[in-house]
Amino acid sequence: xxxxxxxxxxxxxxxxxxxxxxxxxxxxxxxxxxxxxxxxxxxxxxxxxxxxxxxxxxxxxxxxxxxxxxxxxxxxxxxxxxxxxxxxxxxxxxxxxxxxxxxxxxxxxxxxxxxxxxxxxxxxxxxxxxxxxxxxxxxxxxxxxxxxxxxxxxxxxxxxxx
Amino acid sequence: xxxxxxxxxxxxxxxxxxxxxxxxxxxxxxxxxxxxxxxxxxxxxxxxxxxxxxxxxxxxxxxxxxxxxxxxxxxxxxxxxxxxxxxxxxxxxxxxxxxxxxxxxxxxxxxxxxxxxxxxxxxxxxxxxxxxxxxxxxxxxxxxxxxxxxxxxxxxxxxxxxxxxxxxxxxxxxxxxxxxxxxxxxxxxxxxxxxxxxxxxxxxxxxxxxxxxxxxxxxxxxxxxxxxxxxxxxxxxxxxxxxxxxxxxxxxxxxxxxxxxxxxxxxxxxxxxxxxxxxxxxxxxxxxxxxxxxxxxxxxxxxxxxxxxxxxxxxxxxxxxxxxxxxxxxxxxxxxxxxxxxxxxxxxxxxxxxxxxxxxxxxxxxxxxxxxxxxxxxxxxxxxxxxxxxxxxxxxxxxxxxxxxxxxxxxxxxxxxxxxxxxxxxxxxxxxxxxxxxxxxxxxxxxxxxxxxxxxxxxxxxxxxxxxxxxxxxxxxxxxxxxxxxxxxxxxxxxxxxxxxxxxxxxxxxxxxxxxxxxxxxxxxxxxxxxxxxxxxxxxxxxxxxxxxxxxxxxxxxxxxxxxxxxxxxxxxxx
Numbered sequence: 001x002x003x004x005x006x007x008x009x010x011x012x013x014x015x016x017x018x019x020x021x022x023x024x025x026x027x028x029x030x031x032x033x034x035x036x037x038x039x040x041x042x043x044x045x046x047x048x049x050x051x052x053x054x055x056x057x058x059x060x061x062x063x064x065x066x067x068x069x070x071x072x073x074x075x076x077x078x079x080x081x082x083x084x085x086x087x088x089x090x091x092x093x094x095x096x097x098x099x100x101x102x103x104x105x106x107x108x109x110x111x112x113x114x115x116x117x118x119x120x121x122x123x124x125x126x127x128x129x130x131x132x133x134x135x136x137x138x139x140x141x142x143x144x145x146x147x148x149x150x151x152x153x154x155x156x157x158x159x160x161x162x
Numbered sequence: 163x164x165x166x167x168x169x170x171x172x173x174x175x176x177x178x179x180x181x182x183x184x185x186x187x188x189x190x191x192x193x194x195x196x197x198x199x200x201x202x203x204x205x206x207x208x209x210x211x212x213x214x215x216x217x218x219x220x221x222x223x224x225x226x227x228x229x230x231x232x233x234x235x236x237x238x239x240x241x242x243x244x245x246x247x248x249x250x251x252x253x254x255x256x257x258x259x260x261x262x263x264x265x266x267x268x269x270x271x272x273x274x275x276x277x278x279x280x281x282x283x284x285x286x287x288x289x290x291x292x293x294x295x296x297x298x299x300x301x302x303x304x305x306x307x308x309x310x311x312x313x314x315x316x317x318x319x320x321x322x323x324x325x326x327x328x329x330x331x332x333x334x335x336x337x338x339x340x341x342x343x344x345x346x347x348x349x350x351x352x353x354x355x356x357x358x359x360x361x362x363x364x365x366x367x368x369x370x371x372x373x374x375x376x377x378x379x380x381x382x383x384x385x386x387x388x389x390x391x392x393x394x395x396x397x398x399x400x401x402x403x404x405x406x407x408x409x410x411x412x413x414x415x416x417x418x419x420x421x422x423x424x425x426x427x428x429x430x431x432x433x434x435x436x437x438x439x440x441x442x443x444x445x446x447x448x449x450x451x452x453x454x455x456x457x458x459x460x461x462x463x464x465x466x467x468x469x470x471x472x473x474x475x476x477x478x479x480x481x482x483x484x485x486x487x488x489x490x491x492x493x494x495x496x497x498x499x500x501x502x503x504x505x506x507x508x509x510x511x512x513x514x515x516x517x518x519x520x521x522x523x524x525x526x527x528x529x530x531x532x533x534x535x536x537x538x539x540x541x542x543x544x545x546x547x548x549x550x551x552x553x554x555x556x557x558x559x560x561x562x563x564x565x566x567x568x569x570x571x572x573x574x575x576x577x578x579x580x581x582x583x584x585x586x587x588x589x590x591x592x593x594x595x596x597x598x599x600x601x602x603x604x605x606x607x608x609x610x611x612x613x614x615x616x617x618x619x620x621x622x623x624x625x626x627x628x629x630x631x632x633x634x635x636x637x638x639x640x641x642x643x644x645x646x647x648x649x650x651x652x653x654x655x656x657x658x659x660x661x662x663x664x665x666x667x668x669x670x671x672x673x674x675x676x677x678x679x680x681x682x683x684x685x686x687x688x689x690x691x692x693x694x695x696x697x698x699x700x701x702x703x704x705x706x707x708x709x710x711x712x713x714x715x716x717x718x719x720x721x722x723x724x725x726x727x728x729x730x731x732x733x734x735x736x737x
Contacts, residue, residue, distance in 0.1 A: 010348055013297070014285060025290050055475070062472035068294040068314060071348040 002031070003057050004076040004083055004153045006161060007046040007064060011037050015044065015069040022067065028052065028060050032085075032150030043071065047152045072161060080156040086123070086149040087131045088113075092142045093120040101142070108134045119144065167339055172301045172332035173198035176265070179308040181208040182340040185236050187227065187599055188212070189220035193240025194280060195267025198332040212599060212628055214592070215620035217244050221251020222589050222618065223596030225260045225322075226579050230554060230597045232385060234315050237264040242280030245326075246287060250586060252322045253291035257583025258406060259383055261320035263311050264288075270330040271299070284326045293321030294349075301334035306341050313344040318351030319470040320383055352469065355486030355494060363441075363465045363482045364498045368505055370439035372514045373399040374459075376422065376451075379406030379582070380444020380468060381488050387411070387575040389492035390443065396499060398511055400518055402430040404445050405567055406582040413571035414551065419518060420527075423451040424719050425564040428526035429518055431717070431725040434459055436517070442466040444488045447477040448583070449721075457724030467491045526717045526730055527568055536685050536709045538562060538637040542569035544689050545607060545635065548696060553605040554597045556580065558590035558614030561643035562635075564715045566609040588617030594632045595621055605696060606632035612662055613642040622675035625702050633695040634704040636668060639711040647714045672704035683708045 009015050016035055023030050031049040038045045050060060057075065064073045076083070093101050094117075101120055105112060110124035124134060128151060135143070155161070170178065176199050180188065188211045192200045203211050214220040217239045224235030235255075239248055245266040255262040269278040285295050294314045296307050307325060315323040367373070375397075381390050387410045394401045394417055401411050402422040411418055420427030422434055434440070440462040445451070452458045458478055466473075466480040467488055474483040484491050499505060529539045542565050545553070551571050557563040557580040572578045579597060581589040594608035615636055624630070637643075645660040669679030678701050682691045688707070695703035717728045 014289075014295075017286070018289065021289055055479075059472060059476060062474075066470070066472055068346070068349045 001053070001057075001077075002049065002051045004081065004151060005048045005050065005061065005064065006074045006076055006153060007048065008038070008071040008161060009044050009046060009067075010069045010071065011042050011044040012069055016046075018067050018069055019046065019048070019064065022063055023050075026059075026063065028056065034150040034152055047150070049151050074155070074161050076153045076155060079159070081153050082156060083127050083151050083153040084125050085128050085131055085151050086125050087134075088121065088123055088147040089135075089143065090119055090121045090145040091138065092118060092144055094118055097139070097142065101138075104134070104137055108137075110134070167337035169335050170338040171198070171202070171335045172304055172327070173202035175301070175304050175336075175338050176308070176327070176332065177202045177206055177209060178338060179305050179340050180236065181206075183308070183312050185209055185234070188236045188238055189214055189224045189227075189596065190238035191217050191220060191240065191244060193242075193244050193267060195241035195244075195269060195329045196238060196332070198329065199238065199267070211238070212624065215623050216618065217247035218251050218588065219592040219595070219618050219621040219624065221248045221262065221264065222254065222586075222592035223599070223621070225251060225255040225262050226556060226589075226593030226596035227600045228255075228261050229258075229579050230576050231600045232576065234261040234263050234312055235596065237262065239264070240267040240280065241269055241284070242282045244280075245282055245284040249288060249291065250588075252288055252324065254581050254584045254586040254589060255322040256291045256293070258379060258581065259320050260322065261315040262322040263315050264322060264324045266324060266326050268297070268326045268328040271328045272330070274328065284324060288324045291322070292324050293319075295324035295326065297326045298328065298331050301331050301336045304331060305338060309341045310344055310346065313346075314349060318349075319380075352485055353487045353490050355467065355484045355491035357494070359482060359484045360491060360494050360498060363484060363495060364502065366439055366463055366465060366482055367397065367441070367499065368502060370399070370506055371510055372436060372438040373397070373441065373506070373511075374433050374437035374439070374462070375399050375401040375441045375443065376404070376434065376445055377401065377407045377410055377443040378404040378445025380446075381407055381410040382444075382575045384444060384469065384488035385575075386444070386489035386492055389489055389496065393492050393496050393499075396496065397505065398508060399441075400433055400515070402426065402434065404448070404451055404582075405580070407445065408567060408578045409572035409575040412573040414573055419522070421567055422725075423448075424453070424721070425568065425715050425717065426719075427568075428524050428717055428728055428730070429521040431719065431728060432521045433518055435725040437462045440464045442468075442480070443492070444468060446473045449477070452477060453719050453727075454722050454724045457726075459725075524730070526728075529713075533710065534685055536682065536688060536707050538565050538639070538707075538709045538713055539569050540685060541635060541637060541688055541692075541707050541709070542566055542609065544692055545609075546570045548689070548692050549605055549607070553577070553607050554579065554594075554601065556590045556593035556597060556606070556608045558608075558610040558617075559585045559587045559644075560611050560614060561639075561647065561713075561715050562609050562611040562614075562637040564644075565637070587614040590614060591634065592618050592621045594634070595625055595630050598630045598632050599628070608632060608634045610634060610636055611643060612636060612638040612640060612665055612668075616666070619671070622672065622677060622702060626676040629700055631698055631700050631702055633692070633698075634672075634702060636704065636706045637709050638665070638668070638706050639709050639713065640665065641711055643713075644715070650714070651720070668704060668706040672702065677702040677704055679704045679706065681706045681708065
């Protein structure tokens, strides 16, 4: 099953490679991984999407907790949560196609953030499956470039990870 | 009264911090990146430096020093090859959870990343085999990083820590203060076990009629041998130890049924297979212990006490997990059990003990004691008799290691020092050197084989330089015995590259290093040679025992088989 793990870790050089190294050394799989400092510059927040049986996820959580740089590990799947991903996508947009793409972007609540005679660059956020849906709604051959941030997640409600 | 702090150079801070940490011995090898530190070492007498002949030897010596004493072992090496030569030793310490602190020199900060002379990313190279590692970026962080390194290495589940120190840091100066305490928000090892879980364990123990205690290296690391003994004797249960756990419970006690696992005793493995409650204490269900996971303790409820949560339910799902320091948890458990009236009685356990005695009657460790050709087991038994089981025994890896574990009965913890997890050939000789440095008045013996011994043989020079004396027992069968054994069993005796042709004359070799060499070829001469060797106080006595080259280690469970599927010997197959 797919799990979203949220980590608080020391904002130290090498902390990211410790996490990445753990996954490769123990043959766990990483679907996506995002990391950036929090409001406290000494702490980084990482969101990691992985998949595996309950036993595998339990081991992953234990091993992450064991890393000396990791302060806290939360499995967001254990409670209600929100996940978002940012996508920047550059599309060929000429002639009739231009209007069609703009309509599609509006439907998916994206924004056109850069325009040339031949292309649109679009910014879109949402859960991963929404971004997937947008990509599959596009005509074949119009996509020039796709950049996806990987998932960020946060728990719903009053609960906060600190 | 406020004391003005001294301003010291990084190299001096390093040496002072070791002194303040209570470190007496440092195993190392100099080089460009650590010359400032070596200069600072020259000017003091608080920390004794032992100059090894290869950095790997330093790591094994310091690792064994740590295993024997329970205090951290310390290594100092230079950058580049100095650091990479340590990797095998660091990985060895990591697999066996030994508190080792390795200081590696690094090229000056401004050259890092420039492919400078003797530059290697020591933090990157060692990351997968350390508990943690640090790169020191400012001299102001040096003392506190050293403090953290020792704290992390020695607390929780111990393990190796590497501190990489660029050369310029050792030249820079700052005020010196060694912190008294460490507080790391991201590292809080658990000591006390969960009270509710301990209660559940006691409840389960009370229901047992075919119980088994399986304890490992964790009981030794936690210094919980006394608690383990009290616990086991109070319950009257049978106990087995893993290879790493030998000595945590007296090997001569009647409740001890021997080592378990691939080369464990028949009674230990059969009792594992048929027990109804298994109490795992500081053990990690290693594949050499469990064999086939599907057939592991098929009818047992399992209690598992371990300081490392990631060891629990890793290979085998357990019923009552207890995360905590073995010593703490056992003390609490003992207190609970002492007040219970419903524990299994001697009468309740009688049928189980009768069954175990029947298994013991098979005498699975029998061998030909009257052989004229030296049987390797015979040498170990004689050594055991002559040292009355009280020697520090180090070993290399292979058949000799298994025979040592089977035939030398350890009554005390920290006496049996071997590379169980990583299985590092070459460990034994530098390990004996490290133990002898820690305990100069104790008897230290290195049990090895003709293949392993040459892997770190150069440390004989170190032994001569520092007057470190011990006995080397080389069980010389002219083969990589364990490889040969597997080839005999599983590859139709095709002995591919396992025969040691062109072996050196070990007697002359020992002599050329300034030590004493003996060659023994008959069983009748074994005892007198050992006696002579054990009396030597100044030099290493290297005894080359020419042993039966066809001898195999029994019992044996083939990899991936169950505990009940043991082989005893070619002539004694079980149904």
